[in-house]
Amino acid sequence: MNLLLGVLSLLFVLPAHPDLSKARAIYDSTEVALANRGDYKKAEALLDQAQKSSLATDVKMMLTFGLRGQIEGYRSNYFNSDFYLFEALKYAEKLNAEYFISEIAHALAINKRQEGDLNAAAAYYDKAIENAEKDQKSPRLALMYNNYGLVYLHKASLDSAEMMFRKSYDLSKDAGYRSGEGYFFSNMGSIRLKQKKYQEALSFFEKGMEVFSGVNGPQALLKKEMAECYFALGQMKDAEQKISEAIEGIRHFENKKELRDCYQLKLDIYEATGRGNATAPILKDLLRVEQEIAKQDQDVRLKSAEYGYLLNLQEEQNRSQQLEIEVQKQRNLALVLGGALVTVLTIIFIILFLYTRSKSMTIRRQAEELDKFNQILEVRIAERTAELSKANTALALKNKEISQALLEGKLLERKRLANDLHDNLGGLISAVKWSFAAFTPQSEKEKEILEKIEGMLGDAYSSVRYLSHNLLPKDLEEQGLVISLERFIDRLNDNPRILFTFKSTLNQRLNPDADFELYGALMELLTNITKYCDGDRVELSITEVADRVEVHLMDNGNEIKMEGQGLGSSSVRERIETRLKGTLAFRYEEGHNYIKITIPHTKS
Numbered sequence: 001m002n003l004l005l006g007v008l009s010l011l012f013v014l015p016a017h018p019d020l021s022k023a024r025a026i027y028d029s030t031e032v033a034l035a036n037r038g039d040y041k042k043a044e045a046l047l048d049q050a051q052k053s054s055l056a057t058d059v060k061m062m063l064t065f066g067l068r069g070q071i072e073g074y075r076s077n078y079f080n081s082d083f084y085l086f087e088a089l090k091y092a093e094k095l096n097a098e099y100f101i102s103e104i105a106h107a108l109a110i111n112k113r114q115e116g117d118l119n120a121a122a123a124y125y126d127k128a129i130e131n132a133e134k135d136q137k138s139p140r141l142a143l144m145y146n147n148y149g150l151v152y153l154h155k156a157s158l159d160s161a162e163m164m165f166r167k168s169y170d171l172s173k174d175a176g177y178r179s180g181e182g183y184f185f186s187n188m189g190s191i192r193l194k195q196k197k198y199q200e201a202l203s204f205f206e207k208g209m210e211v212f213s214g215v216n217g218p219q220a221l222l223k224k225e226m227a228e229c230y231f232a233l234g235q236m237k238d239a240e241q242k243i244s245e246a247i248e249g250i251r252h253f254e255n256k257k258e259l260r261d262c263y264q265l266k267l268d269i270y271e272a273t274g275r276g277n278a279t280a281p282i283l284k285d286l287l288r289v290e291q292e293i294a295k296q297d298q299d300v301r302l303k304s305a306e307y308g309y310l311l312n313l314q315e316e317q318n319r320s321q322q323l324e325i326e327v328q329k330q331r332n333l334a335l336v337l338g339g340a341l342v343t344v345l346t347i348i349f350i351i352l353f354l355y356t357r358s359k360s361m362t363i364r365r366q367a368e369e370l371d372k373f374n375q376i377l378e379v380r381i382a383e384r385t386a387e388l389s390k391a392n393t394a395l396a397l398k399n400k401e402i403s404q405a406l407l408e409g410k411l412l413e414r415k416r417l418a419n420d421l422h423d424n425l426g427g428l429i430s431a432v433k434w435s436f437a438a439f440t441p442q443s444e445k446e447k448e449i450l451e452k453i454e455g456m457l458g459d460a461y462s463s464v465r466y467l468s469h470n471l472l473p474k475d476l477e478e479q480g481l482v483i484s485l486e487r488f489i490d491r492l493n494d495n496p497r498i499l500f501t502f503k504s505t506l507n508q509r510l511n512p513d514a515d516f517e518l519y520g521a522l523m524e525l526l527t528n529i530t531k532y533c534d535g536d537r538v539e540l541s542i543t544e545v546a547d548r549v550e551v552h553l554m555d556n557g558n559e560i561k562m563e564g565q566g567l568g569s570s571s572v573r574e575r576i577e578t579r580l581k582g583t584l585a586f587r588y589e590e591g592h593n594y595i596k597i598t599i600p601h602t603k604s
Contacts, residue, residue: 024099026049031070031103033046044071046067047068061091062097065087065088066088069082072084089108101128102129102140103128105124105125105131109148117556123590128144139177142168142177149165153187153191162188179212179215185207189203189204189208189225198232202226209222219249221246227269240266250262260293476516480509485502500538501538510549511602517580518580518597518599521572534557534558535556549599559588560593576597582600583598
């Protein structure tokens with residue numbers, strides 16, 4: 001039975017799409033243009049060729065997303081690159097295109113490694129190698145093992161890194177992949193550099209320079225690491241020469257982060273040789289590159305957010321169109337059936353009319369009465385509809401008044417409770433603390449107990465102040481949402497386990513209602529993240545876009561279910577969706593939780 005099922009499965013395997021070989025040729029040409037020469041002009045031309053090609057739709061979408069992701073990745077726009085590569089991977093898996101699954105997963109792994117997300121990078125390398133391992137003599141497989149070793153190198157697991165590099169070297173030798181041997185020498189030099197074995201490192205780097213003779217990109221990076229070796233050995237003249245050559249090569253490749261490291265090393269060389277007064281031009285270049293990197297990161301995140309919004313909008317439009325098609329089919333079917341039914345009824349009516357001709361006057365009279373009845377009924381329906389519309393309008397106004405009254409009541413209650421906590425309970429704790437201060441311990445044991453009690457009372461007083469502040473922060477009333485969130489984030493950062501960052505481009509304050517509801521929702525979300533997130537980084541941003549405000553919240557912890565662990569509690573949804581008439585969206589992608597809130601911009 002199993003044998004029969006196996007044979008049947010082979011018979012029904014879908015053949016590879018005939019356009020995949022054409023797509024692969026364009027993809028490989030782009031990779032060569034980027035990797036060996038940094039030729040972005042040719043890469044963009046190949047992307048344009050792919051977009052204008054007659055390839056099947058799924059193949060074209062996979063190819064164009066993949067090429068754009070590659071180009072953005074080589075330009076260090078990793079955040080933007082990830083979005084394009086994710087989309088390309090979806091189409092590759094849909095087409096069951098093993099080569100493209102492997103290549104796109106490899107590109108994502110490189111991005112994640114550069115972003116510092118080493119666990120995600122390792123997962124993508126596993127996926128890439130799994131789909132490339134059928135060809136043991138493939139230079140692609142050798143390159144993947146080489147890059148996998150870089151993950152261990154960044155983790156400072158040097159033995160594991162060297163094992164991966166040597167496996168890559170063996171595969172490169174078998175496949176006649178000369179560049180793979182060059183990468184081996186380069187990476188072994190990096191290991192020896194980390195081990196502070198500078199002469200051995202230089203020896204490996206020199207071998208790598210021989211392999212990559214005439215290839216600008218790899219040579220520039222090798223010269224940078226050679227400059228680090230010479231600097232460590234105190235050979236400042238050689239270090240300065242190599243870092244200057246590296247800067248020229250890396251500048252051509254538009255790799256701003258590598259260029260920043262080169263300028264920093266050159267500054268160190270100048271300071272070590274007593275030429276600190278000549279560092280002004282280098283400092284100027286370094287500051288310029290730092291500003292470009294910061295602007296690039298900001299532009300990439302904004303473009304990525306816009307791209308994600310447009311993609312979601314397109315998906316909604318596609319679903320809407322599909323629904324319209326289904327509805328139209330149902331309508332067409334109803335028209336056909338209705339037409340047939342009308343035809344049959346007409347025939348019956350004619351027969352009955354001929355048979356009962358003598359009763360035609362009675363039928364006509366009944367028809368006239370029926371028309372009159374319908375007219376009366378239509379008038380009554382119109383009157384009733386108008387009454388209902390008026391009642392709905394009044395009800396909406398009443399609901400608005402009730403909501404406003406509830407909000408004002410809630411604000412007043414929070415003020416009262418905050419004042420009671422601070423004045424009554426806070427005062428009581430302070431009085432107890434002063435009472436204990438008047439007590440004179442008679443022994444070391446009593447002194448120790450007294451100190452513990454005073455510490456607990458101090459903690460209790462701090463907690464009361466924290467609760468009374470968070471019930472209704474004065475900052476929120478006086479200075480608005482952004483200042484209140486900045487101070488709340490500062491308090492959260494007192495806990496060193498998680499680093500919270502906050503950015504805002506909000507130019508005008510929201511109205512008090514929106515300030516209060518959005519602040520309350522974000523406090524609950526951030527507090528729940530501190531409880532359930534096992535990551536170490538949380539990013540919050542608020543952006544003003546036309547007539548709306550967008551809030552993005554991201555953490556790098558484990559997946560947190562919206563309902564199960566309270567992250568999407570009913571109170572948060574009530575604030576965002578009911579009171580602010582906004583939307584709340586959540587997704588989990590490759591080790592990150594993403595929350596997006598969109599509300600209308602109700603200015604104060």
